[in-house]
Amino acid sequence: MSHLDDLPPTPGKYKTDKVPPYWMILHHHRYLRLSKLTLWASLFLALFLFYLILSPPPSPSRRNLNDSSSSVSAAKYGGSHWEKQVRKSARPRSPGGLTVLVTGASGFVGTHVSIALRRRGDGVLGLDNFNRYYDPKLKRARQGLLERSGVFVVEGDINDAVLLRKLFDVVLFTHVMHLAAQAGVRYAMQNPGSYVNSNIAGFVNLLEVSKSANPQPAIVWASSSSVYGLNSKVPFSEKDRTDQPASLYAATKKAGEGIAHTYNHIYGLSLTGLRFFTVYGPWGRPDMAYFFFTKDILKGKTITVFESPDEGSVARDFTYIDDIVKGCLGALDTAEKSTGSGGKKKGSAMFRIYNLGNTSPVPVTKLVTILEKLLKTKAKKKIMPLPRNGDVEFTHANITLAQAELGYKPTVDLETGLKKFVKWYMGFYTKKKSSW
Numbered sequence: 001m002s003h004l005d006d007l008p009p010t011p012g013k014y015k016t017d018k019v020p021p022y023w024m025i026l027h028h029h030r031y032l033r034l035s036k037l038t039l040w041a042s043l044f045l046a047l048f049l050f051y052l053i054l055s056p057p058p059s060p061s062r063r064n065l066n067d068s069s070s071s072v073s074a075a076k077y078g079g080s081h082w083e084k085q086v087r088k089s090a091r092p093r094s095p096g097g098l099t100v101l102v103t104g105a106s107g108f109v110g111t112h113v114s115i116a117l118r119r120r121g122d123g124v125l126g127l128d129n130f131n132r133y134y135d136p137k138l139k140r141a142r143q144g145l146l147e148r149s150g151v152f153v154v155e156g157d158i159n160d161a162v163l164l165r166k167l168f169d170v171v172l173f174t175h176v177m178h179l180a181a182q183a184g185v186r187y188a189m190q191n192p193g194s195y196v197n198s199n200i201a202g203f204v205n206l207l208e209v210s211k212s213a214n215p216q217p218a219i220v221w222a223s224s225s226s227v228y229g230l231n232s233k234v235p236f237s238e239k240d241r242t243d244q245p246a247s248l249y250a251a252t253k254k255a256g257e258g259i260a261h262t263y264n265h266i267y268g269l270s271l272t273g274l275r276f277f278t279v280y281g282p283w284g285r286p287d288m289a290y291f292f293f294t295k296d297i298l299k300g301k302t303i304t305v306f307e308s309p310d311e312g313s314v315a316r317d318f319t320y321i322d323d324i325v326k327g328c329l330g331a332l333d334t335a336e337k338s339t340g341s342g343g344k345k346k347g348s349a350m351f352r353i354y355n356l357g358n359t360s361p362v363p364v365t366k367l368v369t370i371l372e373k374l375l376k377t378k379a380k381k382k383i384m385p386l387p388r389n390g391d392v393e394f395t396h397a398n399i400t401l402a403q404a405e406l407g408y409k410p411t412v413d414l415e416t417g418l419k420k421f422v423k424w425y426m427g428f429y430t431k432k433k434s435s436w
């Protein structure tokens with residue numbers, strides 16, 4: 001019922017000797033409405049004051065964050081001491097070394113790439129929001145490792161344009177290694193917003209700030225093998241179609257490739273996308289199968305192993321972290337300069353996409369057998385048909401292009417790589433007596 005519905009629809013319809021005059025009714029209704037309005041206004045004011053008292057002051061890292069579920073901690077930056085740390089970390093130690101901003105530096109790939117760059121004398125500044133997608137203690141432990149290698153990690157979010165501009169003001173980055181992302185294929189069904197927030201909005205924010213920087217950096221970023229989606233032609237080549245994603249994660253990574261292309265086209269940013277194939281190894285991600293299978297096998301918990309609908313095995317082109325690091329460094333080293341300045345394109349810049357895989361897919365059942373052997377424990381397995389949760393049946397990389405242009409040549413097979421992972425896992429989790 002609208003607030004007008006209780007007024008007489010046709011004035012003059014009522015007899016004047018039985019009902020008060022129209023203006024009196026109107027006045028009475030106005031009075032009632034006014035007092036109701038005052039009541040609601042006071043209630044709203046009280047609630048607003050209550051909210052103001054209870055809510056914490058806004059932190060810069062949340063300014064552009066439209067998804068609260070990523071649990072971004074408050075950014076800690078600014079001041080002369082902070083700027084000194086930033087400059088020191090970003091300063092190359094060898095002549096001609098690169099000056100690289102690594103986003104997602106406390107992530108799995110970010111940590112390894114940052115340390116490798118630092119070791120060979122490049123300047124590296126890390127950026128990470130330490131969100132709670134998986135155990136932040138592991139990210140903090142990686143941060144400790146980075147600090148011991150001389151890499152300072154700024155705590156902040158790629159959606160924070162003010163922070164990014166500040167970093168580009170303090171340091172003239174020659175390169176950005178963009179690894180900050182919302183990873184994981186299956187989690188996209190639970191928290192779709194976090195994928196849009198990091199992989200699309202965050203990426204655009206980074207590109208916006210980079211295109212306005214002087215000089216513009218060359219950018220290398222993480223795409224994913226998942227962009228091949230439901231393709232059945234193997235091995236996957238960069239020339240193949242990528243328009244059938246099976247998960248929102250894949251769709252956001254594919255969108256990232258399109259977005260990158262526009263920034264290359266309009267602003268002359270040099271951009272290189274790397275399609276990683278199921279990267280694993282020490283300091284890895286606890287949300288990935290090889291990691292939580294290890295944890296569950298050791299605990300005697302049942303693991304679920306997916307199989308194809310036709311009872312065939314699900315397989316992945318598992319790629320060891322050291323091989324991926326070499327591919328990342330190869331991409332940074334061969335990236336040509338961006339051409340734009342002052343936010344304007346001056347000439348065409350390079351745009352590249354490469355597969356970084358291992359070229360030998362292994363069934364997930366074989367992954368379990370290797371783990372059982374390394375852990376000397378029989379796994380309790382539940383075999384289940386592959387659910388429609390974003391997973392694809394198999395991945396297999398054609399790496400000819402990366403081999404020819406980046407000098408990429410994977411050398412570690414799954415058994416050798418898992419051996420190194422298990423060694424790290426046992427050392428890390430038993431030494432720390434963690435609750436894992």
Ligand SMILES: O=C(O)[C@H]1O[C@H](OP(=O)(O)OP(=O)(O)OC[C@H]2O[C@@H](n3ccc(=O)[nH]c3=O)[C@H](O)[C@@H]2O)[C@H](O)[C@@H](O)[C@@H]1O
Nearest residue numbers: 183184185224225226276277278288289304305306314391
């Ligand atoms: O290659 C990539 O681009 C992607 O690789 C991994 O995704 P995925 O290959 O699905 O890796 P896992 O989640 O570790 O799964 C590995 C295999 O184990 C299987 N699996 C997973 C979970 C489970 O409980 N049981 C199971 O059999 C999956 O179906 C898959 O075949 C990463 O999680 C993504 O972030 C990355 O982008």
